[in-house]
Amino acid sequence: MYGVILAGGSGTRFWPISREQSPKQLQKLIGTGTMIQNTVQRLLPLIPIEKLYVGTHQQQAIETLSQLGAYKFSPDHLLAEPCSKNTALAIGLMAKILADKNADAIMAIFPADHVVSKPENFIKVLQKAEALAKKDFLVTLGIPPTRPETGFGYLNQGSKLEDSEGVYQVERFEEKPDLSTAQKYLEQGTYFWNCGVFAWKATTILKELQQHAPDIHSQLETLMDCLQRSSGKLDHLELNDKGCELFSSLPSISIDYAVMEKSSNVVMISSDIGWNDVGAWNALDEVCEKDSMGNILTGNVLARDCNNSIVHGNNRLVAILGLNDMIVVDTQDALLVCAKDKSQDVKKLVESLNEKGKSEGKLHATVKKPWGSYTVLDSGPDFLLKRIEVLPGEALSLQSHQHRSEHWTVVSGSAKVDRDEETFHLKVNESITIPKNAKHRLANPGSELLILFEIQFGNLLDENDILRHEDRYGRR
């Protein structure tokens, strides 16, 4: 069985830790790794890394690959989508890729940013799902509800499938209910949460798409022809310009709505797997360990007289006093203080940031790049100070700037600097100046992280003032 991890989060619900360019699945919120790392880790006992695929927005491709590097994930198993088109299109394209590779391929679909607190049960359920998928069923996992949740879709259990413990026909897919309906569902005992985990043969889902979503299915072949390995060093799958245009023109629709609600071929496994979608900051209450006062405190926190509160901080001191049911999230450039029962509205805060044209809704102070990252530490009318980290073996593009000169000082590791016709090797405590318009390239030839401070001078200090003459990551 192949695993397909859909990593398409938008980054608004866990703001300011998550941002548009760095959504929830790339964050470390619970457990030892980031959400997507935890998702991979959970699958490995059943699905080897060679059989895992990931679909994500192209903005997150670099960071996703970097996070999955530890598992020896193959970059060409990552499909970078040019825009967010919900699940049907991504699943269709992945099914096509897998069916082309192996006509009998069975694929399971996993959201990248959920929690499963009973991983052994999860594996058993997936084994059962694989067996059912072999029989051409569309298999879904149904989670026994524990509260009248209005934020999820529901599965209404039909008749029990012969010879299979806990497996049912699905009578109906129900969309997110209102509270009184959700209460009825909970009492009735035949309704389950739809957790977005599915399993089926690639050829089966393609047939279903052909029948129920022909507008999508009819374009998959063309999209396949537009797939290419990304230029430069990254080496993931992406669409060429024609493919991007086509992809963008197709309907944005969920697989639930496109296929599952319409198919008569769906079965459900009642799944006691400790599932949680961790939908907002207050959901940490359900999945994290608490101290004796009911608090979940991460970072450099000093608490006094606080109960049932969540602090997600870092190095900076966060002192909290007399808080009840509050959430405090501290990042370098933005702070959130939120009543726990308003967690769902964090999304609206981010919307209003975006409306005001503020970058804090989209970008972190530390911006990830294929070669490493940079962080703006200080700025003035005509200067800007950045901390730049270059990963071992990586290099920035050969570039020049029209409006600024730069002064670099290495503080950790070593740097190789090309500047016009010359090449310099800089060790710790050595500096170099890059004049305006000089063609230059910064590389880390060593085996440890290169850290340097860049001081920019000029009357226009803008990320767009960069003329790339050559780039190993294929950027223009």
Added chain:
Amino acid sequence: MYGVILAGGSGTRFWPISREQSPKQLQKLIGTGTMIQNTVQRLLPLIPIEKLYVGTHQQQAIETLSQLGAYKFSPDHLLAEPCSKNTALAIGLMAKILADKNADAIMAIFPADHVVSKPENFIKVLQKAEALAKKDFLVTLGIPPTRPETGFGYLNQGSKLEDSEGVYQVERFEEKPDLSTAQKYLEQGTYFWNCGVFAWKATTILKELQQHAPDIHSQLETLMDCLQRSSGKLDHLELNDKGCELFSSLPSISIDYAVMEKSSNVVMISSDIGWNDVGAWNALDEVCEKDSMGNILTGNVLARDCNNSIVHGNNRLVAILGLNDMIVVDTQDALLVCAKDKSQDVKKLVESLNEKGKSEGKLHATVKKPWGSYTVLDSGPDFLLKRIEVLPGEALSLQSHQHRSEHWTVVSGSAKVDRDEETFHLKVNESITIPKNAKHRLANPGSELLILFEIQFGNLLDENDILRHEDRYGRR
């Protein structure tokens, strides 16, 4: 009449804006200036700057002088105390200074960090106080109470003074009452808050000290002999080593307790001056304007569904959601989130920071120096990045470091750098390296602020690794 401003705050109640080395009177909390600037501004219609004196802890001398520079305050009117000894000793020494200068001197005493929202009434009350002081009274201002406050001392009004509207003998000084007593005081209508503003002849208070606090009075002459202009450029009044030792050995006692409670010579002016001691963060509610939701929001704040909350921020984005009666104070290195009704306990938070040996209770990220300031922006195991600001015309000491080299890059203004036998003039975008053990001095010869980034390298990066060969501010 002379004015004596006592600026001896401890910096714990308005943490993290105020710190031990930068207490409340030096902070901008309300109105246009810092608390001490507002205090001076309020007095100027009655007392010219040449007649104002300030007593403060030596740690705050530099910043206090810098803040009062705008008013052309004379540095030798600032008395830097080697340690905090409450009000009796400071007032006694100031009285001695003024009596030596002018045998008929009348002096009024003002806390540096209170608010007076009716400044015109205040001036009228002070004129009345001056007239009464001339008649050898110890004059106090009594504030009609508006709530059963347990945090203040009270004055119990005695018989009315003939011919003086609103002036009474003081029957008794009462210490901070418990709540039921405070309620009785409020109902009774003859109790007033003791706001710490006094007026008297210098010779009168000296006589009273001689009678009621002879242990202090008997040492004033010796302390006077130990007074000196501070060495170097600062030029304020300080005690020599012998004086510091004597000062430190004397009792720490308030003028209220040492004299006022014991003297039969005290009168009180009922003072409707809009007084507020701004004792903790929640007091801003009483002295600041609020928006339509009852919030007081300062800085880069985005609020949604928040009521009656206080945010004191700066450039960093603070997003608040669903807050009621909360306080959020954001500074570069420390954040406070506090329920409004716990404001008084901020003090305890700071105590526990100090107990844990954390510097955030005492020092700001930006550390003020006589020549300007520095801010640590980043650090690693063997490097440290500082932003250094040097005021026009100022210079650091001629110094050397045993354990670190430094690399400076000017980003605003210009620098004169002495390095061993050489002198360099650096403009914007120019750098210099200072090797270990090189004698060096950084100066700002220009008329605008010098800003530079300093990158330190070494295996011991410590403020104490500084060997001063020469210092214009008299530091060793």
